[in-house]
Structure formats: C-alpha cells, structure tokens
Amino acid sequence: MNPAADLGLSRTNPSAPSDPEAMNAQHLPGDLLRAVLHRLSPADVARAACVCRQWHAVASDRAVLEAAFRAPWGVRRVVGEPATRAFxxxxxxxxxxxxxxxxxxxxxxxxxxxxxxxxxxxxxxxxxxxxxxxxxxxxxxxxxxxxxxxxxxxxxxxxxxxxxxxxxxxYPEGHPTGNAESLANAAAGKKRSKRILESVKRSLHVDDGTAEYYLSVTDGDPRAAMMQFSEDLRWEQQQPGH
CATH class of the missing domain: 3.10.350.10 (LysM domain)
Structure with a gap:
C-alpha cells in the first residue's frame, strides 16, 4: 500500500491531482490530514507540501517532519531544531x-x-x-x-x-551532560590547551597531530613533551640508515 499514491501524490507532478477523488483529498480535515501525513516517508511529506496551501501548512509542521524522520529507525523522540528544514x-x-x-x-x-x-x-x-x-x-x-x-x-x-x-x-548515557559553569570551564580549558599546543608546535616545528600526540603522552606538560620529542628524534637518528 502506498499512502502517497492513494492520495494522488504523483511522483511526476505532485501539485496537480488528476482525478476528482484526489481533488477531494486536498480538503481533508486537518486532524485526518495530519494522521495521513504521519504515515508518509520524508520524501513523500515533501511532495505533499506541494499539493496546496493547506497541505503545505500541515506538511511543514515540526511534529510531522520529525515523525517521518524518526519512524524508519524506531527513534522515540528528536530534540532540537536543525539549521534548515532540508535536514x-x-x-x-x-x-x-x-x-x-x-x-x-x-x-x-x-x-x-x-x-x-x-x-x-x-x-x-x-x-x-x-x-x-x-x-x-x-x-x-x-x-x-x-x-x-x-x-x-x-x-x-x-x-x-x-x-x-x-x-x-x-547518547548511550541517555542525554548530553554539562551545565553552564562546566561548559564555561571547558571552553576556557580548550583555549588554554590551544595556546599550549601552538607553543609546542612552533618549538618542535611539527604539525598539529604530532604536537597533540606528545602533549597527550606527557599529560599536557609542554616541557616534558619537547623532551620526549627530542629523545625520540635522537633515537631515530641513531638507527641504521639515518
């Protein structure tokens, strides 16, 4: 059964139902129309929005869009608004x-x-x-x-x-974590880490990934990171072929 086809939503010309029954479908009561659109795929909901002004209003409703988006995967709820409706x-x-x-x-x-x-x-x-x-x-x-x-x-x-x-x-734990204070602290910590990263990167003349690696293995201590890098570089230079 294809709900979109039953309501006259032609894939080639969704805005122009071709028979009187489909024309009558344009004037379904709001609640019934909403119930029908809840059964459609996201692509068919988009087509439904082209039928007439009434359908466009219902097909553009947040609840209808979300229902079509989550239905294929059994998601119970989607929180938040995307940047564009195309999402x-x-x-x-x-x-x-x-x-x-x-x-x-x-x-x-x-x-x-x-x-x-x-x-x-x-x-x-x-x-x-x-x-x-x-x-x-x-x-x-x-x-x-x-x-x-x-x-x-x-x-x-x-x-x-x-x-x-x-x-x-x-989120496997159920929901995002963090409050305003912890987010502010995280932002400050991130800015501080970025300054340290830039300093180590300039001192070692390496790329971001290498600087991040040496900071990670030395618990974020820039002096220890540079010493570890020097030791590794010295070891490499002592190997045959260097």
Whole structure:
C-alpha cells in the first residue's frame, strides 16, 4: 500500500491531482490530514507540501517532519531544531551518530573495535586526517552500524564543529551532560590547551597531530613533551640508515 499514491501524490507532478477523488483529498480535515501525513516517508511529506496551501501548512509542521524522520529507525523522540528544514528530508542512517566521550587511554582502532565500525569511517565522519586527531577532542561521533540501538531512543540535533556536520546524536548515557559553569570551564580549558599546543608546535616545528600526540603522552606538560620529542628524534637518528 502506498499512502502517497492513494492520495494522488504523483511522483511526476505532485501539485496537480488528476482525478476528482484526489481533488477531494486536498480538503481533508486537518486532524485526518495530519494522521495521513504521519504515515508518509520524508520524501513523500515533501511532495505533499506541494499539493496546496493547506497541505503545505500541515506538511511543514515540526511534529510531522520529525515523525517521518524518526519512524524508519524506531527513534522515540528528536530534540532540537536543525539549521534548515532540508535536514528532515534525508532520514538515512548517516544522519545519526553515537556520542563517545574520549578518554586518555582511547585509540581510534580501539574505539572502532568497541563499536564494530571501520577506522576509516570514524576518521571520515569526524573530519580527522590522522589517528592523532583524537587527542584534541572531547568526544567522537561514531557512525551507527547497528540501527537497533536507536530503537526507543531520544536523539539530539547538534552541529558538531569538529566534524563540520549536523547530526542527530544518540547518547548511550541517555542525554548530553554539562551545565553552564562546566561548559564555561571547558571552553576556557580548550583555549588554554590551544595556546599550549601552538607553543609546542612552533618549538618542535611539527604539525598539529604530532604536537597533540606528545602533549597527550606527557599529560599536557609542554616541557616534558619537547623532551620526549627530542629523545625520540635522537633515537631515530641513531638507527641504521639515518
């Protein structure tokens, strides 16, 4: 059964129903029309918005858009407003991600094994050029490999500035954490870490990833990071072939 076809939503010309029955469908009572649109896919909801002014108003309603977006994956609720309405029309699994809080002992391969995803998929999803990029981040977005984890979940629409993408984020612990004070402290700490990173990078004449790595293995101590780098460089120079 195709609800869109039953209501005269032609794929070739959705704005012009071709028979009297479809014309009458344009004037469905608001509650009934809403119930019908709740059964449609995001693509068909977008087509429904082209039928007439009444349909456009209902098809543009936040509740209708959200229902079509979450229905394929069994998501219970989506919190937040996307930057554009186009977000709702692409209800693919790639619109969702799991939030993983980065710990000092983490590595990209280890995280990939934990969530049964590919290392390259994690790096691509998070806009990371190398595995060292993990050390400058508080969290990673993990592509969803098993859609069953979304069943009955609440997801939060967020713009992730590291990955430069807007996603519906699933938090295994249930919800985002942090209050205004902790967020302010985190922002201050991030600014301080950035200054230290720039200082180490200039001193060692290395790229961001290398500087981040040496800071991570020395607990953020810039002096110890430079000493460790010097030791490693000296060891490499002593190897045959150098």
């Amino acid at each position: 709702w029309r692409a209800a693919s699994l790639g619109r969702f991600a799991l939030s993983h809080t980065v710990r000092r002992s983490d590595s990209v391969p280890g995280i990939a094994v934990k969530y049964s995803v590919q290392v390259t998929d994690i790096k691509r999803f998070n806009n990371m050029m190398s595995d060292h990029g993990i050390y400058s981040r508080e969290r990673l977005l993990i592509p969803i490999s098993d859609p069953e984890i979304l069943l009955g979940s609440t997801c939060y629409i967020e713009m992730d500035h590291n990955s430069k993408r807007e996603v519906a984020v699933f």
